Amino acid sequence: MSEAAGEPVWRKWHDDGQPVRLGVSACLLGAEVRFDGGHKRDRYLTDVLGVNVTWLPVCPELEIGLGIPRPTIQLRGGERGDRLVLREGGEDLTDAMRAYADARTAELDALGLDGYVLKKDSPSCGMARVRVHGAPGGMPQRTGVGHFVQALERRMPLLPLEEEGRLNDPPLRERFIEAIFSRNRWRVLVSRGLSRKSLVAFHEAHKMLLLAHDESIYRRLGRLVGGLGQQPDEEIYASYGQLFAEAFQRRATIARHVNVLEHLFGYLKKRVSSVEKREIASAIAEYRAGRVPLIVPISLLRFLVASHDVEYVRGQLYLEPHPRELMLRNHV
Ligand code: SF4
Structure with a gap:
């Protein structure tokens, strides 16, 4: 993992042979697999x-043999929608979908997934707020979860999930993409073979990114790494992987970003001129007030870190945790 000059920070922790791999509702990529033979291509995704991920498209309804065109199906009963049935005639598909979805999600898990993008409102693929029908003539409740998603949650409870529409919301998009890239880095590390040394280096590089998401987990992970040698390595690796994934379920808020920016500024204070200090303090204040996006203080910090060659900060993934062209920090 040597640091090539000019290489973005995130690059050295990823591996072209193990790209970020996402499951996706096939209709979102333009496959004509919907009940009426149509698709729901999402331009942001395609x-x-x-450009930065590998897709694994899945259409659960087609794969359980419902065909195209097919009758409409819906969720019925219970808060999350206990049964999956044909709207006309009421044939119950719950057991067939469950058997298929448990086997298919096990297959996807074995391939290695970093996240999943789902089609909203679908009784199979919807992540939340899917209509659940009760008594005939009654109003459906928007409390359901698609049955394929329920299987994903059973199999991979910490897998980052998102719906296509929500990815238009910049903070939700940033949280999801940070989570999938982070999960991929952990998978790459594990596949290369974990060691005490590699875990310490991984943790060091992620410190500020973790702090931006969850300070309590950041501290617990620090204690875990500090305890290497005092309990079996395998136990530490397993706990680290679990907590690391949990950290990215929490969103990095403006307040948490400001906390991290000030931490990073602290490392630079002794190296930079008074003019540079004023500039960075002002960029952080402007960001805190919502007048500039996160990319402004980050770009300034990156520039100062490179000019003053502050090695510890230069290696922090927080400064660049994913490809720049995704422009995630231009909008949060
Ligand atoms: S929402 Fe899911 S089940 Fe429906 S067409 Fe798209 S991929 Fe298939």
């Missing part, structure tokens, strides 16, 4: 995110 034209922007798709």
Whole structure:
């Protein structure tokens, strides 16, 4: 993992042989697999995110043999929608979908997934707020979860999930993409063979990114790494992987970003001129007030870190945790 000059920080922790791999509702990529033979292509997924990830498209309804065109199905009963049934006639598909979804999600898990993008409102693929029908003529409740998603949650409870529409929301998009890239880095590390040394280096590089998401987990991970040698390595690796994934379920808020920016500024204070100090303090204040996006203080910090060659900060993934062209920090 040597640091090539000019290489973005995130690059050296990823591996072209193990790209970020996402499951996706096949209709979102333009496959004509919907009940009426149509699709729901999402341009952000195909034209922007798709350049940086590998997709594993799945259409659960087609794969359980419902065909195209097919009758409409819906969730019925219970808060999350206990049963999956044909709207006309009421044939119950719950057991067939469950058997298929448990086997398919096990297959996806074995391939290695970093996240999943789901089609909203679908009784199979919807992540939340799917209509659940009760008594005939009654109003459906928007409390359901698609049955394929329920299987994903059973199999991979910490897998980052997101719906296509929500990815238009910049903070939700940033949280999801940070989570999938982070999960991929952990998978790459594990596949290369974990060691005490590699875990310490991984943790060091992620410190500020973790702090931006969850300070309590950041501290617990620090204690875990500090305890290497005092309990079996395998136990530490397993706990680290679990907690690391949990950290990215929490969103990095403006307040948490400001906390991290000030931490990083602290490392630079002794190296930079008074003019540079004023500039960075002002960029952080402007960001805190919501007048400039996160990319402004980050770019300034990156520049100062490179000019003053502050090695510890230069290696922090927080400064650049994913490809720049995704422009995630231009909007949060
Ligand atoms: S929402 Fe899911 S089940 Fe429906 S067409 Fe898209 S991929 Fe298939």
